[in-house]
Amino acid sequence: QVQLVESGGGLVQAGGSLRLSCAASGRISNYNMGWFRQAPGKEREFVSAITRYGGNRYYADSVKGRFAISRDNAKNTAYLQMNSLKAEDTAVYYCAADRTTAQRMGVAAVDYWGQGTQVTVSS
Numbered sequence: 001q002v003q004l005v006e007s008g009g010g011l012v013q014a015g016g017s018l019r020l021s022c023a024a025s026g027r028i029s030n031y032n033m034g035w036f037r038q039a040p041g042k043e044r045e046f047v048s049a050i051t052r053y054g055g056n057r058y059y060a061d062s063v064k065g066r067f068a069i070s071r072d073n074a075k076n077t078a079y080l081q082m083n084s085l086k087a088e089d090t091a092v093y094y095c096a097a098d099r100t101t102a103q104r105m106g107v108a109a110v111d112y113w114g115q116g117t118q119v120t121v122s123s
Contacts, residue, residue, distance in 0.1 A: 001022065001026070002025055002026040002028070004114035006021065006115065007117060009093060009118045010118075011120045012121055012122070013121070014121055015085065019080070019081050020117060023099070028078065028097065029053070029073040032049055032052055033049065033071055034048060034074045034095070035048045035069065035078075035095060037093045039090060039091040041070070045060065046106070048059055048060065048069040049069065049105045050070065052061075058105075063067075063082075066083050066085075078095060086121060087121050087123040088121075090120050090121050092114065092117065092119075094113055094115075096114070097110065
């Protein structure tokens with residue numbers, strides 16, 4: 001069992017930056033780690049994922065070039081650096097852990113979820 005706790009969300013102006021953190025209770029080196037987001041009235045969507053030791057990283061087209069995922073297995077923590085934020089990035093952001101895949105990480109197959117952290121970008 002792994003518990004994930006996100007932090008770092010908040011209110012930021014368009015063009016600004018935030019760094020989300022996801023602290024895990026267990027060893028995250030056993031898992032591919034990812035970030036998803038869910039805006040009001042919309043389905044939860046994939047944002048980014050990183051393989052167990054950080055060798056490969058994947059991004060949704062909407063965030064490529066603006067967001068960067070990373071991890072520190074010694075600290076059992078994953079991160080999402082978000083730059084050049086836009087109003088359409090406003091959502092609850094969820095950390096995810098998946099034993100099976102990073103490249104094809106999907107909502108239905110994630111093993112563990114965090115509780116989410118709100119990101120609001122004002123235009």
